[in-house]
Amino acid sequence: MTFSICFFIFATLSISNGSEFSSRLCLDCLKNTTKTVVNLEHVKQTIEKPSVVCKDDNSLTFLWNVSKTLDYYLIKYALNESTESKFSYQFTRCNHFTLKNLAAATNYKVKLLGLNFRKKHIQKSGMFTVQTKKKLKNLELLPVKKLNYNLSFNGQDYDATVQWEPSIDLSCYYEIIWHENQKPGDHIYREFNVKNYLKNEFVLNGLELGKIYHFAITTIDKTGRPESKKKRLKISIPTCMETFRNVSMCLPNKPENLTGKGYLHGDNSTLMDLLLNWAKAEYNPDYYTVNFVSSDKYGNSSLRINFNITGDQEQCTIKNITKNHYYMIKLTAFSLAGPSISAYLKPTQVLITEELAQDIKSSNKTESFIKWFSVIVFTTFILVVVLYFRHKLKQWILKHFFIKDIENSMVRYTTTPVEDSKWELAETKLILDKVVGFGAFGIVQKGYYHLESNQKTPVAIKTLKAKPSGEQIAQFYAEIEIMKSVPYHNHIVHLIGVITKHRISNPLMLVEYCPGGDLQTFLRKIKVIVPDMKSGAVGRSFDGTTFSNMAYDLESPNAGLEKGRYALEVKDLLSFARQIVVGMDFLSKLKVVHRDLASRNVLIGENNILKISDFGLSRDIYTNNVYRKFTGGKLPFKWMALESLTHQVYTTESDVWSFGIVLWEIVTLGGNPYPTVPTEDLMGLLKGGYRMERPENCSQELYDIMLSCWQISPNLRPSFKELRDNFDRLLETQIEYISFNGTKNIQEEPYENFISTLA
Secondary structure, rough: OOOOOOOEEEEEEEEEEEOOEEEEEEOOOOOOOOOEEEEEEEEEOOOOOEEEEEEOOOOOOEEOOOOOOOOOOEEEEOOOOOOOOEEEEEEOOOOOEOOOOOOOEEEEEEEEEEEOOOOOEEEEOOEEEEOOOOOOOOOOEEEEEEEEEEEEEEEOEEEEEEEEEOOOOOOOOEEEEEEEHHHHHHOOEEEHHHHHHOEEEEEEEEEEOEEEEEEEEEEEEEOOOOEEOOOEEEEEEEOOHHHOOOOOOOOOOOOOOOEEEEEEEEOOEEEEEEEEEEOOOOOOOOEEEEEEEOOOOOEEEEEEEEEEOOOOOHHHHHHHHEEEOOOOEEEEEEEEEEEOOOOOHHHHEEEEEEEEEEHHHOOHHHHHHHHHHHHHHHHHHHHHHHHHHHHHHHHHHHHHHHHHOHHHHHHHHHOOOHHHHOOOOOHHEEEEEEEEEEEEOOEEEEEEEEEOOEEEEEEEEEEEEEOOHHHHHHHHHHHHHHHHHHOOOOOEEEEEEEEOOOOOOOOOOEEEOOOOEEHHHHHHHHHHHHHHOOOOOOOOOOOOEEEOOOOOOOOOOOOOOOOOOOOEEEOOOHHHHHHHHHHHHHHOOOOOOOOOOOOOHEEOOOHHHEEEEOOOOOOOOOOOOOOEEEOOEEEEEEEEEEOHHHHHOHHHHHHHHHHHHHHHHHHHHOOOOOOOOHHHHHHHHHHOOOOOOOOEEEOHHHHHHHHHHHOOHHHOOOHHHHHHHHHHHHHHHOOEEEEOOOOHHHOOOOOOOOOHHHH
């Protein structure tokens, strides 16, 4: 026979002559009419107070440690100001209980009683007070604290147990979101009720090897409405190799430290043998594949070589290479699981030696090791010495030139040689006008300079703010030197002259004045009138539909789009991209790296001619709050190439990456790149392979150009000459490459399928 046992409890508490506390409890079985009266006594032994697990506006949930000597528990509670007769009781055998139907924002006093029927006694905790939550209207609560995770491997993939410390509000309900790094649109949502789990942790199952996941948690109320901001966590899952350490099961690691050394065949010879070396793999692959492609100066392929070598090798030789030809080398490791990420080598990374080809001793590993070890030690020594003296020189310059006597530090500008005297202008012929732009330490004014013909020429005057530091002055002079070195070009803002005489510590740089303002502002003002256009696509006829170039002047930064002197067809946006490419191609041939290519640094001159500016060091003149201090400088993170973010490497190839961002800005009419991605998350996203998605109004062909600029390997990105050829071809066709039907406001709406829908 089975019995369903439950208890109806009625308690009367009384005090007898002092210390002993007695209770008369009536235990009533609902399916049995028999009543048992049990007399229990309070003992001095106490139990721990229960902890508050969570609370909302009408309930409180408690948790306590279960004692083996206690059979049941009573929760005694009442309003804070209540008398003993007003207390209510809840009965349970569990280690937790939720008090329901309470009043919001109200204090309750609570005590826990433990019952032992065998010994017929009661233990009690101390009385304590707890308040229910008030009803909230906005995001008033603090996010959770100390978010962390632990991983456990289940034989195939990983589980992550995410734990958090609740805020002082002790909320009961949470919304949890997570997704894989490369799939920001595939979010998984869960609602989590602490009352059901009694602990602040959540388990993510089935996390794939080598992936990065983004986790976010926010407090919500019973209806699902957010009550706090999100707290984020990045979860990195070990790779297959880190987990199994077996190349038969996992893709091999990328070959590391790939280097090359060329050995000439003889004096005045153009042929050489190329010796490749790389680091020994921690786990040897089955084999390596070497791919070699060579081309002449006209881009014609002259030699292709592909061969395999065993996985225990650390070097190989490619024979009979033409010294002055361009070539690319790719090294890939293979195992039963497949290929690794490839390592690349280009000519600029190859050391050409005077040794003859017959001196190569590939088979003598000891000699090779000694030779390379000596080279590394010697190179390291030289590098350390150079860096040391460079550091000392910099300190000496700052101490003697900028701090002690700035005037003396700039003496070379007061006694400039003849070739530089052509840049020095007379300050008496300069008329200053209004300030038209400023940054953290620079100012731009419009002005007029009287030439020898007494013709008044409009100029933009760049100078430093009051009391500049010695380093800022040095950077400004360095920018002047860069501007001097760049010949005139139609798509480059050119230097008109400098004024350094009698103002060594506060020089003026006069450059070409561009009345159209910067491209970013121009594009964003175009966006305002796009909905009124009759048509909107690049590369097709528009039935005469045009829109005016803004009569925007740096003097009137708040001016709207007004009727200007020039009509701009929508397809000219594609021409804008081409003009930028032409200017950058010119700079790249001069070995000038821009380092800050962005639409805000492209100015609009007469007749809608685009001109690249700010390829010196004072890059914060036109826009504020774009950079963040980092290793002594300021960096525009969202326009930077991955290698620039990770290793502070700036090359023409990194400028190509930035142009891809500029092209995205043009297509979106001044959209803000990665609009909802926090800066601190950007590097991890890019390293994981994520790239901005194709804007809805952009053709696949134009988007492919963007993606080519964002290749993770700089060697795989197109040159500016190749980009110029691409845009020449696009402008000759009548295909719709950019459409403005249904263009979204990228600045105001979260970008679809973006990581920062978690924001």
